[in-house]
Amino acid sequence: MTDALALDDLHASVSDPAAASMDFLNEVAARFPAAIPLAAGRPYDGFHTAADLTRYLGGYLDHLAGLGLDAARRDRHLLQYGRTNGLLGPLIARMLARDEDVHVPAEAVMVTSGAQEAMVVALRGLCAGPRDVVLAVDPCYVGLTGAARLLGVEVVPVPESPAGLDPEDVLAAARAVRASGRRPRALYLVPNCANPSGATLPLPARRRLLEVADEADLLLLEDDPYGLFAEPALPSLKSLDASGRVVYLGSFAKSCFPGARVGFLVADRPVTDRQGRRALLAERLSTVKSLLTVNTSPVAQAVVGGYLLAHDCSLRAATRPKAAVYRRNLRTLLTALDRAFADHPGVRRSAPAGGFFAVLDVPFVADKALLEVSGRDYGVLWTPMSFFHQAPAAGLRSLRLSCSALAPDRIEEGVRRLARLVADRTP
Amino acid sequence: MTDALALDDLHASVSDPAAASMDFLNEVAARFPAAIPLAAGRPYDGFHTAADLTRYLGGYLDHLAGLGLDAARRDRHLLQYGRTNGLLGPLIARMLARDEDVHVPAEAVMVTSGAQEAMVVALRGLCAGPRDVVLAVDPCYVGLTGAARLLGVEVVPVPESPAGLDPEDVLAAARAVRASGRRPRALYLVPNCANPSGATLPLPARRRLLEVADEADLLLLEDDPYGLFAEPALPSLKSLDASGRVVYLGSFAKSCFPGARVGFLVADRPVTDRQGRRALLAERLSTVKSLLTVNTSPVAQAVVGGYLLAHDCSLRAATRPKAAVYRRNLRTLLTALDRAFADHPGVRRSAPAGGFFAVLDVPFVADKALLEVSGRDYGVLWTPMSFFHQAPAAGLRSLRLSCSALAPDRIEEGVRRLARLVADRTP
Numbered sequence: 001m002t003d004a005l006a007l008d009d010l011h012a013s014v015s016d017p018a019a020a021s022m023d024f025l026n027e028v029a030a031r032f033p034a035a036i037p038l039a040a041g042r043p044y045d046g047f048h049t050a051a052d053l054t055r056y057l058g059g060y061l062d063h064l065a066g067l068g069l070d071a072a073r074r075d076r077h078l079l080q081y082g083r084t085n086g087l088l089g090p091l092i093a094r095m096l097a098r099d100e101d102v103h104v105p106a107e108a109v110m111v112t113s114g115a116q117e118a119m120v121v122a123l124r125g126l127c128a129g130p131r132d133v134v135l136a137v138d139p140c141y142v143g144l145t146g147a148a149r150l151l152g153v154e155v156v157p158v159p160e161s162p163a164g165l166d167p168e169d170v171l172a173a174a175r176a177v178r179a180s181g182r183r184p185r186a187l188y189l190v191p192n193c194a195n196p197s198g199a200t201l202p203l204p205a206r207r208r209l210l211e212v213a214d215e216a217d218l219l220l221l222e223d224d225p226y227g228l229f230a231e232p233a234l235p236s237l238k239s240l241d242a243s244g245r246v247v248y249l250g251s252f253a254k255s256c257f258p259g260a261r262v263g264f265l266v267a268d269r270p271v272t273d274r275q276g277r278r279a280l281l282a283e284r285l286s287t288v289k290s291l292l293t294v295n296t297s298p299v300a301q302a303v304v305g306g307y308l309l310a311h312d313c314s315l316r317a318a319t320r321p322k323a324a325v326y327r328r329n330l331r332t333l334l335t336a337l338d339r340a341f342a343d344h345p346g347v348r349r350s351a352p353a354g355g356f357f358a359v360l361d362v363p364f365v366a367d368k369a370l371l372e373v374s375g376r377d378y379g380v381l382w383t384p385m386s387f388f389h390q391a392p393a394a395g396l397r398s399l400r401l402s403c404s405a406l407a408p409d410r411i412e413e414g415v416r417r418l419a420r421l422v423a424d425r426t427p
Numbered sequence: 428m429t430d431a432l433a434l435d436d437l438h439a440s441v442s443d444p445a446a447a448s449m450d451f452l453n454e455v456a457a458r459f460p461a462a463i464p465l466a467a468g469r470p471y472d473g474f475h476t477a478a479d480l481t482r483y484l485g486g487y488l489d490h491l492a493g494l495g496l497d498a499a500r501r502d503r504h505l506l507q508y509g510r511t512n513g514l515l516g517p518l519i520a521r522m523l524a525r526d527e528d529v530h531v532p533a534e535a536v537m538v539t540s541g542a543q544e545a546m547v548v549a550l551r552g553l554c555a556g557p558r559d560v561v562l563a564v565d566p567c568y569v570g571l572t573g574a575a576r577l578l579g580v581e582v583v584p585v586p587e588s589p590a591g592l593d594p595e596d597v598l599a600a601a602r603a604v605r606a607s608g609r610r611p612r613a614l615y616l617v618p619n620c621a622n623p624s625g626a627t628l629p630l631p632a633r634r635r636l637l638e639v640a641d642e643a644d645l646l647l648l649e650d651d652p653y654g655l656f657a658e659p660a661l662p663s664l665k666s667l668d669a670s671g672r673v674v675y676l677g678s679f680a681k682s683c684f685p686g687a688r689v690g691f692l693v694a695d696r697p698v699t700d701r702q703g704r705r706a707l708l709a710e711r712l713s714t715v716k717s718l719l720t721v722n723t724s725p726v727a728q729a730v731v732g733g734y735l736l737a738h739d740c741s742l743r744a745a746t747r748p749k750a751a752v753y754r755r756n757l758r759t760l761l762t763a764l765d766r767a768f769a770d771h772p773g774v775r776r777s778a779p780a781g782g783f784f785a786v787l788d789v790p791f792v793a794d795k796a797l798l799e800v801s802g803r804d805y806g807v808l809w810t811p812m813s814f815f816h817q818a819p820a821a822g823l824r825s826l827r828l829s830c831s832a833l834a835p836d837r838i839e840e841g842v843r844r845l846a847r848l849v850a851d852r853t854p
Contacts, residue, residue, distance in 0.1 A: 003670075004697040004705060011555045011715070019714040042508055049502050050488055053726060054481050061477055075476050079686040081469055113540045113688075113720040120719055124577060128438045146718040150551060152579065243430075259506040261540075261724035270431040278431060287446040288438070291573040292547055292719065293540040297688035299480060300724040 013150040018142035021387040024368060032375035036414035039381040041195065041356050041402040044325055048257050056306025057299075063309050082298045084286040086111025088305050092250070092264055094313040100227075101239045102248070108268035110282045110289060111296045115225065115251040115263035119147045119188075120292060122221055122247050122265060125285045126185040127153045134221075135173050136188040137165050139388035139395055141195050141223065144188050157390045158187070162350070164199045165189060167208040174216035186219040186247070191237055193226035193355020196388045196400045200353045203234050210237065213245045219269070225251040228319045229326045230354040244269035247281070252304050254356075255315045255322075262296060262304045326356065326404060329411060333358055333403040336415035340422075347422060356404035359385060360418075364425045366399045373421075380417035440577040445569035448814040451795060459802035463841035466808040468622065468783050468829040471752055475684050483733025484726075490736050509725045511713040513538025515732050519677070519691055521740040527654075528666045529675070535695035537709045537716060538723045542652065542678040542690035546574045546615075547719060549648055549674050549692060552712045553612040554580045561648075562600050563615040564592050566815035566822060568622050568650065571615050584817045585614070589777070591626045592616060594635040601643035613646040613674070618664055620653035620782020623815045623827045627780045630661055637664065640672045646696070652678040655746045656753045657781040671696035674708070679731050681783075682742045682749075689723060689731045753783065753831060756838060760785055760830040763842035767849075774849060783831035786812060787845075791852045793826045800848075807844035 007015060025039055057078075064074045077087065089106035096102040112118040123134060130152075136144055138157030148155045158165065158173045170187055177184040187209075191201040201209070213220050222237045238248040248266040256262070267281035289295070311318035330352065337360065341347040346363035364370075366384050375381050383402070385395035401418075403411050434442060452466055491501045504514065516533035523529040539545040550561060557579075563571055565584030575582045585592065585600045597614055604611040614636075618628040628636070640647050649664045665675040675693040683689070694708035716722070738745035757779065764787065768774040773790035787809075791797075794811050802808050810829070812822035828845075830838050 004699040005708065007698055007700040007711065009555060010552050010711065013718060014552050014711055014714050016714050016718065019717055045503060045507065048506050050505050053484060053505065057480060076472060078477050078480065079475050079684040080472065081685040116721045117719060125437050125441050128436060150715065150718045257506040258508040259725045261720065271434050272431040273434040281432065284434065284437065284441055287441050287443050288577065290446055291440060291443065291577045292544060293688065294543045297724050297727040298686045299730060300726050303726060
């Protein structure tokens with residue numbers, strides 16, 4: 001009989017609590033397959049079929065031919081090792097100019113194996129030692145806190161109120177960190193239709209946040225998977241960024257499809273070495289990227305490249321039909337919540353301006369134990385908001401509802417089931 | 428004008444010396460495009476074309492259909508988020524049984540975004556704190572030392588002699604680490620046709636190394652990108668492993684093609700938590716994988732899956748034509764070296780049993796400066812072995828020659844050019 005390793009002897013990230021929470025969600029979903037998953041934040045099925053892969057690959061190969069590459073060079077582009085920062089820099093730069101009014105050179109773009117890797121690259125590059133910490137909006141996307149745990153980087157939460165993140169709170173948190181002898185390197189946030197809160201940062205707060213970044217000498221890690229589905233579309237922090245303070249983290253999971261596992265990072269802040277030579281931050285971070293995954297699969301990049309090319313490098317144009325579905329779904333969810341909880345003064349919903357998520361505040365503890373009851377006895381699943389908070393007692397009476405993956409009638413039925421749970425639990 | 432970040436304020440991995448060395452190699456190669464690159468260790472071009480992508484994708488989709496998945500589920504398999512540890516576990520387990528006499532359940536397999544990510548996952552999971560160190564054969568593949576730097580994991584070098592790695596040296600190094608109050612968690616090595624040394628660990632040393640792993644309570648990280656091209660093929664450490672001590676790191680970059688960016692990790696050591704629940708190490712490490720890249724692109728996995736299925740899950744059968752090319756190339760290189768340096772008693776070559784690399788010892792310092800001279804004045808590029816050693820003075824009079832990417836006449840001409848350099852430099 002083999003000795004077993006002890007879980008406690010492995011690194012803390014192996015037991016990452018947020019990842020454990022997500023495992024718990026998956027496990028509950030598997031045990032109650034008939035429950036309606038208002039917990040599932042994945043994109044809607046049915047926008048694409050496997051046949052699109054061949055079509056987009058072909059489109060990208062045609063593009064390479066148009067650039068003058070012969071067949072052997074086209075094959076090498078897709079099949080050999082490639083440039084660490086990827087092939088799609090020029091197309092993504094064009095897309096950002098068209099869709100986001102963001103104007104950066106292709107060299108400022110790093111293609112990553114999903115936005116998750118972009119977070120790891122940014123955190124690793126910016127946090128040089130144990131004194132370097134990252135501020136993050138709280139509640140926070142679990143991928144960011146998990147990436148920080150993986151790297152041993154401390155995350156200082158900056159609480160978000162129902163009115164959204166207050167830039168003055170960011171300034172105060174950065175100053176407190178500095179006063180404690182540590183160095184705040186960056187603030188992480190999702191300014192558009194955040195996961196999990198659904199909140200969108202208003203334009204004046206965006207402008208002030210950029211000033212705060214200058215005053216506190218912070219970078220802003222702007223994670224923007226849902227900006228294409230926000231109404232109205234506000235200018236991204238990156239588009240307002242005159243000084244290269246914003247590192248923009250992009251995802252193609254929602255705009256194209258998750259199976260490509262292609263994301264990107266835009267970092268045009270200059271970096272100087274001791275000899276005074278300058279390079280862009282994205283170019284400097286390429287070493288970190290090479291040590292994680294060498295380069296992002298050129299096959300997957302070609303699929304995304306073909307998708308971009310098929311829509312003249314406008315994701316906003318490409319995703320118009322998708323945005324309509326997500327708008328319809330969110331409207332369905334919010335209308336159903338209003339109908340179901342009109343007579344429950346103790347229940348409040350958030351007012352997301354688009355995206356995949358809404359938050360429901362309830363007058364009782366909505367934790368793992370209740371989720372289990374909800375799945376078994378009421379046939380509906382949701383996500384405890386406490387999963388997304390760093391403080392153990394925070395978010396205990398709130399739950400995240402997602403409407404991205406479901407048809408409208410399922411959303412409505414899910415909310416009816418949720419209403420029965422709430423009615424039974426409300427004193 | 429924007430303030431620049433200082434390179435010294437970024438994490439040490441941004442300035443990883445091995446990555447910087449590889450950048451230097453690429454930069455020299457770009458400046459001297461007419462030089463013959465005996466430095467390039469990439470696979471031979473021309474085994475595959477882009478048309479294979481569609482064919483293999485189709486083959487994998489047919490396989491899913493054969494498993495009973497309807498079109499919508501097949502689409503979801505390729506286009507949606509997927510299982511963290513990937514889709515190919517069953518096919519890879521079958522491949523390992525056929526090719527390597529390794530018998531593990533599919534749950535012991537994690538598919539990764541190339542073998543590089545597998546290294547990061549293994550190091551991160553096993554090294555829980557600053558006391559935990561990893562032993563590594565020296566000279567060492569730079570991807571391993573770079574991954575360790577990224578994670579802040581100390582690497583203790585175990586020198587390899589021309590006769591190969593001595594398991595007793597591993598035992599002594601592990602004991603010295605433990606005596607210093609640290610904990611040796613694993614030994615990293617490439618037992619078949621190593622990069623960079625070309626050395627292959629003999630069978631008795633493999634058996635003894637497994638005993639040493641037990642005695643010193645080490646895991647063995649067996650990185651095996653070149654085993655298919657070794658002659659004769661020795662049993663992998665994993666196939667001799669009765670106690671789950673070996674974590675096997677696999678790559679499809681050489682057997683299939685690098686552009687898929689698909690690798691894998693096999694880890695069947697049991698792990699127990701405080702409640703005594705058991706899982707396999709690969710299952711436990713899935714959290715780490717999810718925090719790095721969520722999951723490996725199912726599109727890329729499907730391409731590799733189709734390749735495996737096209738050859739009945741035998742990579743050994745699939746790579747027979749490739750192995751013939753690499754054998755021919757290595758024979759060409761060794762014969763050319765013997766011819767060129769027959770009259771140079773101060774020059775010695777290694778005797779690799781296959782793979783991509785040979786090492787040449789020369790009676791002068793073969794460093795970056797000489798590489799520059801070699802590229803400019805002699806038209807041939809190679810890799811200083813010092814790039815792969817941890818001690819600054821080690822490997823200074825040796826160079827690595829690669830024959831994987833070149834046609835035989837180019838290898839021969841490269842060696843003739845190298846011989847002129849050696850003649851001019853030899854006192």
